[in-house]
Amino acid sequence: MGLDSLYKEVILDHYRNPRNRAELADVHRHADGNNPLCGDKISLDLTIDGESVTGISVQGQGCSISQASASLMSEAIKGKNLQEIARLRQLFSTMMTSDETIVDPDRPGAVLGELEALAGVKAFPVRIKCASLPLATLDVALAGDAKPATTD
Amino acid sequence: MxxxxxxxxxxxxxxxxxxxxxxSQKPEVVIEAMDTMLRSGYANVHRGAYRLSGEATDAYEAARAKVATFIGASSPREVIFTRGTTTAMNMLAAKWGGDRLVPGDNVVLSVMEHHANLVPWQFLKGVELRFANLTDDYALDVNSLRNRVDERTRIISITGMSNVLGTITPIDQIRAVADTVGATVIVDGAQLVPHLPVNVETLGADFLAFSAHKMLGPTGIGVLWGRMELLDEMDPFEGGGEMIDEVGLFESTWAPVPHKFEAGTPPIVEAIGLGAAVDYLTDLxxxxxxxxxxxxxxxxxxxxxxxxxxxxxxxxxxxxxxxxxxxxxxxxxxxxxxxxxxxxxxxxxxxxxxxxxxxxxxxxxxxxxxxxxxxxxxxxxxxxxxxxxxxxxxxxxxx
Known part of the structure; x- marks a missing residue:
């Protein structure tokens, strides 16, 4: 796997034009995540209506992988219910950390949508923590923990 | 080269x-010196009455002498082996700073310091930290340093060469500013010593700290150099073996400098490696x-x-x-x-x-x-x- 599989067009697009940056009117859950060693930062606000995440706002700074991952995640979970989000979370973890291949090369996006663009990060072990920070921060937000997330 | x-x-x-x-990476001569020591010359130092321990002690002390010559120290006793620059800075902050400063005193650093020359000073309660600025060309702004210093300034501790900007600081000018108020000058030499000729007799510092691993030597060892009268005045940082003179159940007295600062078994093989690195750099x-x-x-x-x-x-x-x-x-x-x-x-x-x-x-x-x-x-x-x-x-x- 080369650099092209890491820095896909969709990742550079989400890095340069991050989605869901607008502030929310109603913030029900909030969490911060940071990797102190490399300096990546994510700040997450959620609006929750019943069992669904109806609004998400992401702020942050850091490398293209961490910031694109945050943007891609925000698109992937918006409007989803908590059960769907938990499943997506599980699939993402598997994609990033296990040898199991969950992405179908013939049907790109079929399993994890645009988040599949991050599959190439697995070949760059020191960068996995960058890709994982946004979802680790989401875990904290959904659990209502006060302690910031980190994947360092 | x-x-x-x-x-x-x-x-x-x-x-x-x-x-x-x-x-930095390590030359063959450093790897070989450490390998040889481990294979045929190793024993604890300053302990045994047997021949091998005596030879290991001689080799360890010879490494100290090489370092002293390398930095122009007047005596090998002014060279204290530490775990690295970070440990040396923590020693100084605690024992030259914490033991002697009182609330209201201040320590002047610069905004470009490595965390090792910042965080240890933050441990001092009631001591004000002040920061000299940089010029537009990323040099140390000596005017700004002068403005931070007053009669309550006890220590100025500044890098000799920034690990980020590459800036080499004018230690002679820092000395001159310190002398106006009688402050001690500490130089973080982690980047300076590997890259520039250093002679502590003319440098203008009272203390200088550096690490072996950035100057072609091994990890796990560094040096605190200090002027002898200041080292004599400073209390030990750690207690334990080797650093003592008389030990009783309730109180003890210390070994002379440098051993009072080297509690426990020191990094012996690493000292041999540092000695070889210093020889290599001296040859170049x-x-x-x-x-x-x-x-x-x-x-x-x-x-x-x-x-x-x-x-x-x-x-x-x-x-x-x-x-x-x-x-x-x-x-x-x-x-x-x-x-x-x-x-x-x-x-x-x-x-x-x-x-x-x-x-x-x-x-x-x-x-x-x-x-x-x-x-x-x-x-x-x-x-x-x-x-x-x-x-x-x-x-x-x-x-």
Whole structure:
């Protein structure tokens, strides 16, 4: 796997034009995540209506992988219910950390949508923590923990 | 300087290793000296009455003498072996600072300090920390230093060479400012000592700290040099074996300097390695090392200037600049840059370089950093420049 599989067009697009940056009117859950060693930062606000995440706002700074991952995640979970989000979370973890291949090369996006663009990060072990920070921060937000997330 | 073949890791690997400010590679002579010690010369020091221990002690103390000669110390006793610069700075902050300063006193640092010359001072309760600024050309602003100092300034502790900007500081001028109020001058020499000739008799410092692993030696050992009368006055940092004179159940007296600062079994093999590194650098000549660094730095700055969207953070005046160059490339985050360069066999450091306040001061989250040592070559700089062109292309930055 080369650099092209890491820095896909969709990742550079989400890095340069991050989605869901607008502030929310109603913030029900909030969490911060940071990797102190490399300096990546994510700040997450959620609006929750019943069992669904109806609004998400992401702020942050850091490398293209961490910031694109945050943007891609925000698109992937918006409007989803908590059960769907938990499943997506599980699939993402598997994609990033296990040898199991969950992405179908013939049907790109079929399993994890645009988040599949991050599959190439697995070949760059020191960068996995960058890709994982946004979802680790989401875990904290959904659990209502006060302690910031980190994947360092 | 044609010494690449002296470094086994570079001989067996065609990477461009541009991260020597973080830690340098080791020449064969250092590896061999440590190997020989472990295979045939090893025993604890200052302990046994048997021959092998005596020989190990002689070798350990000979390494101390080599270091003393290398930095121009008047006596090997002024050379204290520590775990590294960080431990030396913690010793000074606690024992020269914490033991002696009272609330309302102040310690003056600069905004470009490594965390090792910042966080230990933050441990001191009631002691005010003040920070000298930089000039527009990233030099230490001596006027700003002068303005921070007053009659309650007890210590000025500043890097001899910034690990981020490459800035070499005017220690003679820092000394002059300190003398107006009778303050002690501490120099963080982690980057200075590996790259420039240093003579502590004329340097202007009262204390100097540095690490072996950044000057071709092993990890796990560093040096605190201090003027003898100050070391005599300072209390031990750690208690234990070797550092004692008389020991009773309720109180003890200390061994003389340097042993009162070396509690426990010291890094013996590492000291032998440091001694070999010092021999190697002495053979090359530190003037030649500085010249090599300066030539490479000039070439690198010239080449980096040809790459669109590169911003370099550091002095343009080459006389006050060492071989450490921090830079950014357009809106590419330094970690991305580092990954792209790594894929092309080029190792650079990316991040805040253990100097978060400096990053805040510069208004950036991180930089990429290329840093040199005696084995670095202009060919590596050419590869860096080619790597940056490639990164710019990959991220769609127009030239």
């Amino acid at each position: 044609d010494v690449r073949r002296d470094f086994p890791i570079l001989a067996s690997n065609d990477m461009a290793f541009l991260d020597s400010a973080a830690s 000549g530190m003037d030649a090392v500085r010249k090599h660094d300066a030539e490479l730095t000039a070439y690198a700055l010239e080449q980096l200037a040809t790459v669109s969207h590169v911003t370099v953070y550091g002095p343009t005046d080459l006389n006050i600049r060492g071989g450490t160059i921090s830079f950014t490339l357009g809106d590419i985050h330094p970690h991305d840059l580092s990954t792209i360069l790594d894929e092309n066999g080029i190792a650079v450091r990316a991040g805040h370089h253990c100097a978060r306040p400096l990053m805040d001061h510069l208004g950036i989250p991180a930089t990429a950093r290329a840093s040199f040592s005696v084995y670095s070559s202009s060919d590596e700089i050419d590869r860096l420049v080619a790597g940056l062109e490639l990164a710019a292309k990959l991220f769609g930055i127009a030239s």
